[in-house]
Amino acid sequence: MRSDRVLEVLDAGALSTIQDLGRPGFAHLGVPRSGAVDQPALRLANRLVGNPEEAAALETTATGLRLRFGHAGALAVTGARSAVRVGGRAVGWGTAVAAAAGAEVEVGPATDGLRSYVAVAGGIAVPAVLGSRATDLLSGLGPSPLRAGDVLPVGPAVAEPSGSEAVPRERGSELGLWLGPRQDWLTPAALARLGAASYEVEPASNRIGVRLRGPVLERARDEELPSEPMVLGAVQVPPSGQPVVFLADHPTTGGYPVVGVVREADLPVCAQARPGDRLSFRILG
Numbered sequence: 577m578r579s580d581r582v583l584e585v586l587d588a589g590a591l592s593t594i595q596d597l598g599r600p601g602f603a604h605l606g607v608p609r610s611g612a613v614d615q616p617a618l619r620l621a622n623r624l625v626g627n628p629e630e631a632a633a634l635e636t637t638a639t640g641l642r643l644r645f646g647h648a649g650a651l652a653v654t655g656a657r658s659a660v661r662v663g664g665r666a667v668g669w670g671t672a673v674a675a676a677a678g679a680e681v682e683v684g685p686a687t688d689g690l691r692s693y694v695a696v697a698g699g700i701a702v703p704a705v706l707g708s709r710a711t712d713l714l715s716g717l718g719p720s721p722l723r724a725g726d727v728l729p730v731g732p733a734v735a736e737p738s739g740s741e742a743v744p745r746e747r748g749s750e751l752g753l754w755l756g757p758r759q760d761w762l763t764p765a766a767l768a769r770l771g772a773a774s775y776e777v778e779p780a781s782n783r784i785g786v787r788l789r790g791p792v793l794e795r796a797r798d799e800e801l802p803s804e805p806m807v808l809g810a811v812q813v814p815p816s817g818q819p820v821v822f823l824a825d826h827p828t829t830g831g832y833p834v835v836g837v838v839r840e841a842d843l844p845v846c847a848q849a850r851p852g853d854r855l856s857f858r859i860l861g
Contacts, residue, residue, distance in 0.1 A: 581730040582646040583696065586680065588722040591637040593711035593783075594700050595693075597630045602706060603828045609808060610712035613783055613824045614691055614847035617655035620742055621695035624652035624672045626735035631699030632709035634722070636692045638850075640683040641722070643694075645675045649730065650697040650737045656689030656848055657744060670742030672697075689747055689848035698731040713783050714825040747849070749774075751821070751842045753811065753857040758801070758833035762813065766793040770835070771859040775819065779851040783825040785812075786846045788855065792817035793835075803829040809838035811857075821846050 585592075595618060598611020612618035612635055619629040627633075634641070640658055652672045653660050660667050663679040675681055683692055702709050702719050711718040722728075759767060775788035793813050806812070810822045812832045821838055823846060838846065839860065849855060 580646045580677070581698065581732070583700070583728045583730060584644040584646065585722050585724055585726040585728065586642040586644055587724055588726070589636055589639040589641040592641045592722040593635050593713070594632050594702060594719050594722070594728070595635040595710050596632040596708055598710050598824060599706045599708035599717075603805065606828050607706065607717065608712055608714055608825050608828055610710040610718065610824050611708065612693065612710075614655050614693065614844045616844055617691070617693045618695070621652045621654040621693040622699070624654070624670070624738050624740060624742065625650050625695050625697040626733060626737050627695060627697065627699050628734070631695065632702065633693050633695040633700060636683060636686075636694065638690055639685050640692065641694070642683075643681045645677060645679050645681065647730070648675065648677045649733070650674055651681060652695050652737075653683055653692055654742055655691050655693040656686035658686050658692050659684035668741065670744065672737030672739070688744070690850050691847055696730055697733040697737065701729040701731040712825055714827060745844075748842070748845045749853065749855050751845060751855055751857050752839040752860045753836040754839060754860050755836045759835045761795055761797050761801070761833035762835055763794045763796045766795075767835070769793065770819070770857055774854045774856040777849045777851050777853045777855060781849070781851065783823055785823050785826055786821040786849060786855075788819050788821070790818070793819065795833075801831055801833055803831045804834070806830045806834070807837060809840065809843055810834045811836045811838060823847065
């Protein structure tokens with residue numbers, strides 16, 4: 577790999593991390609899957625620049641970031657809509673664009689959604705940890721969140737950019753929910769309320785989980801629950817009665833009842849939900 581195949585981080589924004597499809601298969605060791613919160617957006621960005629879908633890319637949060645290319649390459653931005661500029665010139669979102677060596681790239685604040693994904697041809701080639709280059713904010717595995725001055729190695733391009741253009745995805749607000757395993761820990765009235773009410777996304781939400789505020793879900797049982805395995809999309813109800821939807825960096829065990837699991841196809845809705853957005857659950861069974 578030539579030493580000029582790098583990206584220099586000029587401004588990392590509020591929170592930017594390196595993400596791929598994560599490190600599944602280690603939950604029994606207490607290691608979360610991690611990886612991109614909006615996996616369809618990451619996969620799409622990689623396809624646009626000719627990368628394998630599992631290649632590592634950059635995940636931004638809310639405010640975007642600025643980079644400088646050390647080599648001539650290609651990039652694509654997907655996920656949350658944002659203005660993209662290369663070398664001071666506005667370019668398209670959701671399509672592969674060329675960047676000359678030395679060009680600055682600016683991904684502006686998210687205008688619709690929360691997290692944008694920036695893929696570059698060749699992928700981000702930092703060392704893998706347990707088979708993944710993903711930054712895990714809970715366990716601390718993988719590279720640290722990006723900071724200004726970081727220099728990121730880029731792998732060799734393996735295919736030509738696709739030439740396709742992405743269609744913006746409607747974010748939606750409904751989450752399909754499979755009940756269980758601990759729905760019996762809520763009263764029947766609380767379960768009915770869960771499927772009928774809407775909940776506001778709290779500012780304290782992050783890559784670990786989306787915290788929701790709305791009608792309190794009352795418990796039918798008061799005893800303590802021993803810690804149990806947690807899965808992606810689990811909806812946990814702590815003593816406050818306010819549900820939390822677990823995302824990519826969720827803990828592998830927990831002691832509050834899980835009343836249901838959000839179906840995988842709806843997890844990107846959680847990934848792109850901004851503080852103040854409203855989400856609702858549709859009970860699937």
